[in-house]
Every structure is written in structure tokens, then in C-alpha cells.
Amino acid sequence: MTNLTDDDLKTLTQWDTPTICNALEITSPDRRGFGFSVHPFVCLDPALPPIVGYARTAKIRAAQPATGDVAGNRIPYYEYVAEAPGPTIVVIEDIDPKPGVGAFWGEVHTTVHKGLGALGVVTNGSFRDITDSAPGFQALGGMVGPSHAFVHPVDFNCPVTVHGMEVEHGDIIHADQHGAVVVPADAVRKIPAAVDLITRREAKILDAARADDFDIEKLKQAIGASGDIH
Numbered sequence: 001m002t003n004l005t006d007d008d009l010k011t012l013t014q015w016d017t018p019t020i021c022n023a024l025e026i027t028s029p030d031r032r033g034f035g036f037s038v039h040p041f042v043c044l045d046p047a048l049p050p051i052v053g054y055a056r057t058a059k060i061r062a063a064q065p066a067t068g069d070v071a072g073n074r075i076p077y078y079e080y081v082a083e084a085p086g087p088t089i090v091v092i093e094d095i096d097p098k099p100g101v102g103a104f105w106g107e108v109h110t111t112v113h114k115g116l117g118a119l120g121v122v123t124n125g126s127f128r129d130i131t132d133s134a135p136g137f138q139a140l141g142g143m144v145g146p147s148h149a150f151v152h153p154v155d156f157n158c159p160v161t162v163h164g165m166e167v168e169h170g171d172i173i174h175a176d177q178h179g180a181v182v183v184p185a186d187a188v189r190k191i192p193a194a195v196d197l198i199t200r201r202e203a204k205i206l207d208a209a210r211a212d213d214f215d216i217e218k219l220k221q222a223i224g225a226s227g228d229i230h
Contacts, residue, residue: 004185009053012050020050020183024184026190037164037165040163040179041163042140044138048138050175051120054085054086054089054173055170056156057159058092058157060104061096063149065150089120089122091162092160094126103151105121105125110127111134111137138176140177163179165182201226201229202226208221
């Protein structure tokens with residue numbers, strides 16, 4: 001689906017990432033076992049709402065100095081990040097043997113990327129400047145660290161894998177403090193109905209479990225009633 005609107009993406013921000021994953025089990029059952037992060041992140045600001053945007057991908061290193069054309073010239077990378085459509089979420093794979101040696105993300109890069117239309121970053125690398133990062137810009141990182149060491153991009157607009165989640169340029173990413181998931185474009189407009197169905201099913205069980213007279217028989221009845229909702 002190529003005719004998604006900004007409102008289509010914004011609609012998904014009213015639900016957290018676990019809810020989106022639940023909905024995808026209905027809209028895209030073939031993706032139930034993959035397409036989402038499987039290792040924990042450090043979240044820059046857990047209070048921020050979920051973010052949804054188009055992936056801008058890159059790979060970085062930090063343990064050794066940059067060599068070749070990439071050294072000292074990040075303009076092509078910034079131009080790539082600024083490309084339409086937006087909003088965007090940057091997904092960066094740190095390919096050092098020990099990811100996180102140097103932080104690509106801090107006060108400067110969160111501010112620059114926010115200005116270029118990015119809502120946040122998802123990375124297995126590190127970030128820093130927790131209190132000075134751009135307000136409203138979300139970062140999910142593998143760790144927090146103090147130094148940027150020799151950090152530099154080595155490739156961009158390329159397939160990446162971050163905490164088990166495989167991402168390509170232009171993929172739709174939904175992320176919050178729980179982690180991130182790739183949302184197939186053809187599922188975006190189906191998700192609201194799927195969430196509504198899941199909510200109605202879960203309500204049968206939750207209402208029963210919260211009642212004072214809840215017991216195993218009430219649970220069996222609630223499960224049966226939940227399965228009847230379509």
C-alpha cells in the first residue's frame with residue numbers, strides 16, 4: 001500500500017507497541033514469530049507516547065577511527081535522513097564486535113535528526129546526554145554510555161538488524177518503551193478494527209477477573225464468551 005496518509009500513521013500512536021503486535025497477529029498472522037525486537041532496550045524517555053514512522057537505516061562503528069570517504073563527511077547520510085516521506089524513525093545497527101563503545105546519539109544528533117523530521121531512533125548502540133537530548137525525541141538504545149569514541153556511519157539505506165528485528169529502508173516502524181515492531185504497509189488500515197476486536201475479547205476476561213465473585217468457573221465462562229466475539 002503506497003497511499004498511506006499521515007493520519008493513517010498517527011492513528012497507530014494511540015496504542016502501545018504490545019497492542020500493535022497483538023493486532024498484527026490478526027492482520028498479518030504469518031509474521032507472528034518475527035518482525036519485532038526480542039532483546040530489551042534502554043529507553044530515553046518512557047513517558048513519551050508511541051512513535052510511528054518510515055525507517056531510515058544505517059550501520060555505524062565506534063571502536064576504530066573512520067577511513068575512506070565516510071571520514072569527516074556525513075552530509076550524504078544527513079541528506080538521506082531528510083528524504084521524504086516522513087515522519088521517519090532512524091534504525092541504526094552498531095556493527096562493532098562490542099556494540100555501544102561510542103554513542104552516535106546525544107544532544108547534537110537528537111536535535112539535528114529531530115530537525116530533519118525524525119521522531120526517534122532504534123539502535124543496538126549507545127546514547128548519552130540524557131538530560132540534554134532534544135525534547136520529544138525518543139531513543140531506544142542498547143545501553144547508555146559517556147563517550148562517542150570514534151563513532152561514524154559506515155553505510156546507510158541498507159538492511160539492518162537491531163535486537164533481532166530486521167528492517168529495510170522505508171519500513172513502517174512502531175516503537176515505544178517496550179520495543180519496536182515493523183508494521184506491514186498493507187496492515188496499517190486494518191489495525192484499528194483488529195485492536196477493537198482484541199479489546200472486546202479481552203474485556204470479557206478482564207471484567208470477570210476483576211469481579212469479587214471471580215473463580216475458575218467464571219474464568220471458563222469468560223474464555224468461552226471471549227472466543228465468541230468476532
